[in-house]
């Protein structure tokens with residue numbers, strides 16, 4: 482079990498991680514100081530699996546209500562925020578209440594934005610229940626919802642008071658969601674931590690089996706990296722951009738397929754393959770290192786096909802991305818395992834070529 486600190490412009494908060502950490506949830510919430518009651522925000526699906534444990538943890542801690550909302554991505558929108566906030570008003574939630582978000586990234590992003598904007602801000606606790614949420618979305622203070630025009634277009638930086646990441650909550654996670662998180666774990670290895678990369682390489686079968694020791698080890702390691710990066714650059718003006726490794730093309734794939742074909746990590750899996758090939762094609766990373774990255778991504782499991790997706794559609798989407806600069810895509814490219822460069826411009830012709838070769842490269846890595 483570990484306690485990791487993150488500094489943000491409005492103060493510090495702690496991430497408590499480890500198997501069984503939830504048992505300390507009650508005292509961590511009490512430790513936040515006086516409140517007029519807590520409200521748990523979650524989804525029916527998450528509640529079905531985790532509700533009993535969460536209720537036991539926070540029993541007697543002034544829980545005044547459990548508000549469940551559908552956590553499909555399509556429901557990550559302003560209408561859901563309004564509905565939850567109206568429920569809070571009717572329940573008499575005031576500025577000194579505490580919201581506890583229990584769920585994956587969708588629940589966390591919506592609940593985070595609810596907390597940021599309800600009565601101009603109430604305290605927030607994250608209890609992430611997906612691997613992706615434990616290593617990524619519950620950390621760093623980004624909250625928000627989608628618009629019909631695009632993902633995450635409305636939101637706020639709003640750090641939680643505390644994050645409780647208990648790996649035992651992942652036991653019930655659908656296998657595909659576990660693998661989705663593992664792609665982000667691979668990402669951390671490539672961008673910042675050679676030892677993590679090697680560990681994941683050695684322990685992939687245990688991780689896929691959800692071996693508690695292996696899972697806890699990588700989760701803590703990833704949280705430490707994200708904590709370091711967002712403490713240095715909370716608002717993504719600079720080095721936080723390394724976290725977008727694989728996301729330039731990954732986001733474009735998600736958009737091109739209407740967020741239906743890939744779960745997030747899978748799109749990032751493809752995106753990391755493309756960025757790695759681009760790194761190699763432009764001489765930034767040597768072929769042997771690139772081949773190791775490609776093999777590790779392939780070992781996470783099958784990826785939904787990209788065969789019917791046109792590179793020209795991706796070009797249009799990438800240029801219009803909110804992270805593009807004057808219509809030019811910015812790439813995060815590996816220079817070796819454990820180190821990337823960010824803000825890189827690459828001729829689209831090279832990116833399109835890498836995209837065209839992806840299927841073949843992945844098949845070869847699996848041989």
Ligand SMILES: NC(=O)c1ccc[n+]([C@@H]2O[C@H](COP(=O)([O-])OP(=O)(O)OC[C@H]3O[C@@H](n4cnc5c(N)ncnc54)[C@H](O)[C@@H]3O)[C@@H](O)[C@H]2O)c1
Nearest residue numbers: 526527530585586587588610611613614618623650653654
């Ligand atoms: N704020 C950030 O910094 C940040 C970073 C990355 C991603 N995100 C956002 O996160 C979202 C994706 O989050 P996600 O990958 O966690 O997926 P998710 O929230 O969609 O959850 C995936 C599925 O798993 C179910 N689930 C969650 N926990 C479970 C458990 N313990 N047992 C069984 N089922 C469980 C959910 O009900 C859902 O059906 C996207 O909207 C993305 O934009 C935000």
Ligand SMILES: [Zn+2]
Nearest residue numbers: 665728745749
């Ligand atoms: Zn991601």
